[in-house]
Structures are given as C-alpha cells and as structure tokens.
Amino acid sequence: QMQLVESGGGVVQPGGSLRLSCAASGFTFSTYAMYWVRQAPGKGLEWVAFIRYDGGHEYSADSVKGRFTISRDNSRNTLYLQMNTLRAEDTAVYYCAKSSSGGSGYMDVWGNGTTVTVSS
Amino acid sequence: SYVLTQPPSVSVAPGKTARITCGGTNIGSQSVHWYQQKPGQAPVVVIYYDSDRPSGIPERFSGSNSGNTATLTISRVEAGDEADYYCQVWDNSNNRYVFGTGTKVTVL
Numbered sequence: 001q002m003q004l005v006e007s008g009g010g011v012v013q014p015g016g017s018l019r020l021s022c023a024a025s026g027f028t029f030s031t032y033a034m035y036w037v038r039q040a041p042g043k044g045l046e047w048v049a050f051i052r053y054d055g056g057h058e059y060s061a062d063s064v065k066g067r068f069t070i071s072r073d074n075s076r077n078t079l080y081l082q083m084n085t086l087r088a089e090d091t092a093v094y095y096c097a098k099s100s101s102g103g104s105g106y107m108d109v110w111g112n113g114t115t116v117t118v119s120s
Numbered sequence: 121s122y123v124l125t126q127p128p129s130v131s132v133a134p135g136k137t138a139r140i141t142c143g144g145t146n147i148g149s150q151s152v153h154w155y156q157q158k159p160g161q162a163p164v165v166v167i168y169y170d171s172d173r174p175s176g177i178p179e180r181f182s183g184s185n186s187g188n189t190a191t192l193t194i195s196r197v198e199a200g201d202e203a204d205y206y207c208q209v210w211d212n213s214n215n216r217y218v219f220g221t222g223t224k225v226t227v228l
Contacts, residue, residue: 035217037163045155045163045206047217059215062121095162104210104217106153108174110162 002026002109004096009114016086016118022079022096022111030054030074033099035107036081038092038116048094049081053102064090086118122211124220131226132197140223142190142207150209152190154183158203166205167192194225202227 008020022034036048049060049070058070069082079096093115097107125143132138142152152170155163165174167183170190180195194201207220 037219044204044222045157045208045219047208047219050217061216100168104212106165106168106208107155107163108165108168110164112162 002098004098004109004111006094006096006111006114009094009116011117011119012086013120014087014118017082017084018086018116020081020083020094020096020114020116022081024077024079024098027098027109029072029077031102033101033103033105034070034072034079035097035099036068036070036079037095037097037107037110038090039095039113040089040092043092046092050099050104051079057103083116086116088118090116091118092116121214121216122209122218124207124209124218126205126207126220126223128221129224129226131228132194133228134197134199136197138194138197138201138225140192140194140205140207140225142192142220143188144190144209144218145188147188147190147209148186150185150211152183152185153208154192155206155208156201156203157206163206197225197227199227201225 005023051070067085071080093113095113098109099105100108154167157163170185171183
C-alpha cells in the first residue's frame with residue numbers, strides 16, 4: 001500500500017537548520033507531485049511547499065520563502081525539506097503528502113508527521 | 121492573499137446533518153478539497169474536486185461549491201465523525217495552496 005514516512009525532526013535552536021526527509025513506497029514516486037504541510041501545536045493546517053513530479057516547479061509559502069527549500073530525489077523515492085534560519089514560530093508537526101497528480105491536485109496520501117521544535 | 125473562512129465549531133446530534141461552510145471570494149470558480157483530521161492523526165481527504173468522494177469514505181459525506189461558499193455536508197452523523205475538518209484550494213493567482221481555518225465537529 002502507499003506509504004509516506006517522515007524523519008529528521010528534532011529540537012533545534014533559533015537560527016539553526018534541519019533537513020526533513022520523506023520516504024515514499026507503494027507507488028511510482030517519480031510521477032506524482034508532493035507537498036509539505038505543517039501544523040503548529042493546537043493550530044490548523046498550513047501549506048509549506050510544493051514540488052512537481054519532476055522537480056521542475058517549486059512553490060513555497062510566504063512564511064518560509066527564502067528559508068526553506070523543497071527538493072526530491074526520484075531515484076531514492078525521497079522528498080526533502082531543507083529548513084534554515086529556523087524561528088520559534090516554525091515549531092510544528094511537519095507532514096509530507098502526495099498529490100493526486102503530477103501537478104497540483106488534492107493530497108491523497110499523508111505521512112504520520114515529524115515534530116520540529118525550535119527553542120533555546 | 122486568499123483567505124478561506126470556516127466556523128470554528130459545529131455541534132450536531134447523532135443521526136442529524138452537519139453542514140460545514142468554507143467562505144472565500146468567488147470560491148465557486150475553484151476546486152475545493154476537504155480533509156478530516158482526528159486527534160493525534162494525519163489528515164485524510166474526504167471530498168475532492170468539490171464533490172467527489174474517495175473510495176472508503178461513506179456516502180454520508182458530500183460536498184458542494186457555488187458563489188462564495190463551499191459546503192461539506194455530513195448526513196446521519198455518527199460519533200466517529202467527530203474531528204476537525206479543513207477546506208483547501210489552490211490559489212493559482214499567487215501559486216500557493218490555502219487551507220481554511222478549520223472547523224471542529226462535536227457530536228452531542
């Protein structure tokens with residue numbers, strides 16, 4: 001069955017960096033766009049970044065633009081989120097999600113999330 | 121920036137109908153997706169492209185979208201439907217995805 005497993009979360013000081021990974025299995029990863037979505041404690045869902053199936057198009061939320069970079073390695077069936085210059089407000093559970101298509105679509109498969117805590 | 125507004129909470133008795141609205145400027149011209157999130161779990165899509173239902177989602181879940189409001193309707197509500205629900209669209213004017221503010225559904 002289709003599965004997404006996030007990793008790389010942890011506790012980091014403000015201004016620090018982390019790289020999240022999302023390992024995909026059970027589907028042809030290289031043919032689907034992917035997303036990162038986050039949820040701060042007790043808050044709603046916030047879209048973070050999108051990348052097309054071939055990595056040709058990437059978009060990110062204004063709140064992370066210039067600090068976070070989404071990428072993918074289709075040979076490793078893995079999605080990444082490089083997070084730099086982290087702030088306290090980046091503290092959240094980070095989910096990766098699969099698009100229903102190679103471009104924008106709905107999020108039809110989600111991982112269980114990895115927790116990022118930014119604190120001194 | 122595009123904003124999607126949902127009521128913070130909806131309460132409904134078992135067996136009754138819950139309607140969750142998602143307001144946005146001319147949202148009827150966009151495709152709306154709905155997600156259900158239970159405590160401690162990842163979200164799950166329950167309605168996509170306004171009114172389509174994924175396999176495994178009960179027929180009790182339905183969606184509509186027109187004008188400035190999209191609506192998720194849950195008929196014959198069950199205790200297991202208690203969750204947070206989010207609408208979502210692709211704002212192609214700004215190349216960004218937008219989630220609604222979220223609605224907590226409580227089954228009385």
